[in-house]
Amino acid sequence: MNIATSKELFERAQDYIPGGVNSPVRAFKAVGGDPIFFAKAEGAYMYDEDGNAYLDLINSWGPMILGHANKQVEEAIFKAVIGSPSFGAPSRMEVELAELITEMVPSIEKVRMVNSGTEATMSAIRLARGFTKRDKVLKFEGCYHGHGDSFLIAAGSGAATMGIPNSPGVTEGTAKDTLLAPFNDLEKVKEVTASNKGEIAAIIIEPVPGNMGCVLPNSGFLEGLRSLCDEEGIVLIFDEVMSGFRLAKGGAQEVYGIKPDLTTLGKIIGGGMPVGAYGGRKDIMDFVSPQGPVYQAGTLSGNPVAMAAGYAQLSYLNENPEVYTDLEKTTKQILEGYQKVLKKHKLNYTMNQIGSMISLFFTDQKVFDFETAKSCDTELFGKYFRFNLENGVYLPPSQFETWFISTCIGGEEVQKIIQTFDQFLKQSQG
Incomplete structure (x- = not known):
């Protein structure tokens, strides 16, 4: 070689x-x-x-x-590029892709397009905080949600403690609002929640983690998180950047029969082009600017080439289950x-x-x-x-x-x- x-x-x-x-x-x-x-x-x-x-x-x-x-995806990309790689303004394809996503994933009633999985998770966390008027977020050891400051956190002295930065450039102030628990340990999640009662805006999780290798949720774990979030008024976020449209038309949430409040997407929805998205319950998504007070914007969000590629790929998956x-x-x-x-x-x-x-x-x-x-x-x-x-x-x-x-x-x-x-x-x- x-x-x-x-x-x-x-x-x-x-x-x-x-x-x-x-x-x-x-x-x-x-x-x-x-x-x-x-x-x-x-x-x-x-x-x-x-x-x-x-x-x-x-x-x-x-x-x-x-x-x-893939020929279908390639043809969609070529056609979109001829029309212009970017408008910086609304286009038909972003509407059609949003409609298709909401059709395929029942928990998503509205969706906002962004440019990467990291941008999607960062935005979903901000939205959950704005919606709940709480500051803290709980994530799981070994789950990867991109390189946003809130996610580059290592475990502290125990599962019920606040996190500590594990990358230079992440402040202790950011880390203190990120709590950690072991994946598949519902009792530890309950312990963390009890220790921070009324302070947790969101629990974010890869329902099927892919960045510690492929790890599967134990029976009852995701169901337990859903029940806990309902009881405590916490926004449950499924990070399906990897698993979305890969495990089923409706992602891991379809496979396991759990409806999160928000879902983050990427990868497959762009057909290989840079893309991300976050979506979920209408009442939460309506807090996003310009409809609501939670600000998020992006010059290339809804880029016509990425939208065309994603629509071609998702259409094929939707029509050929x-x-x-x-x-x-x-x-x-x-x-x-x-x-x-x-x-x-x-x-x-x-x-x-x-x-x-x-x-x-x-x-x-x-x-x-x-x-x-x-x-x-x-x-x-x-x-x-x-x-x-x-x-x-x-x-x-x-x-x-x-x-x-x-x-x-x-x-x-x-x-x-x-x-x-x-x-x-x-x-x-x-």
Whole structure:
């Protein structure tokens, strides 16, 4: 595998871009080696600057659910660009995409378009605070909601304490209003809520976390949060930037039968273009400016190219719900193949899967929260990542990231993924 051009580009990039990349995980710090620079992608494969092909299990961190260079989405983008990449004014497509989102996600009665998942979560938190006239927010350890100040918070001395900043630039004043609890621990959530009674504006959660690997909610956990929020007048926010339109037409909230008060979206709703959105109950959303007092604005919000791409992709998913059944089937084939390989090698690594989200954890512990995820052998994962790269399979460059499956991954690709795993275990045990 020749990656000379990627190496040369990375060397140049480090002179002009912090760390040589525009998002930290791309730097391969968690897995070793240097990042690969890509030139094009189609279907299930990406091609680097040296012409090497890679079977893609990241799919742009989720948006490319229909694979790369989907013709329907591409045609919508080309048509929109010809009309102008940006108006800075209202356009038809943002209305039609908003209508489609509210049709597909029953909990969303009104929606505001923004430019990223981070912008969506930041705006939803501000809205919840403005609506409830409370300051504090509760989030969960291991759940990622973008790089907004309120979310870059580490655990304090206990689950019922206030958070502390875990990034320079985040003030202690911001951190004191962010409370933390372990994922899947409803009793700790109740403890935090009781200790801050009448002060919590929102509980924000990834219903299916994707940034500690794919972690599933225990039975009754999300239902318990819904009941607690109802009892305490707290706004329940589902961050479905990853899971929205990926697990089902209505996202994780459809799968688990829970209606949040607000939902944040991104990734799939842009068809690969930069995008975000937040929406929910009409009475809450009507607090957003210009209708209400909570200010939020964006020059490129509702960008016609992103709206056109998102509408094309969501329309296809809405009209072809069998996509989700097919994706589940493919992902389960990978899961079952890995389980057979693990049994063959007398290993007991953990795998979590739901719909087209799946993770292999190099630990024999059940992974249900951030602490159990951290029991993984990250050095071994780094070796596995590099082995896959050398054999033409592109995994997320971190143990703590979900793999995303696209509709373009078929039987041949599934077998390659499983065989590469088998070969790696043979080598590592040999």
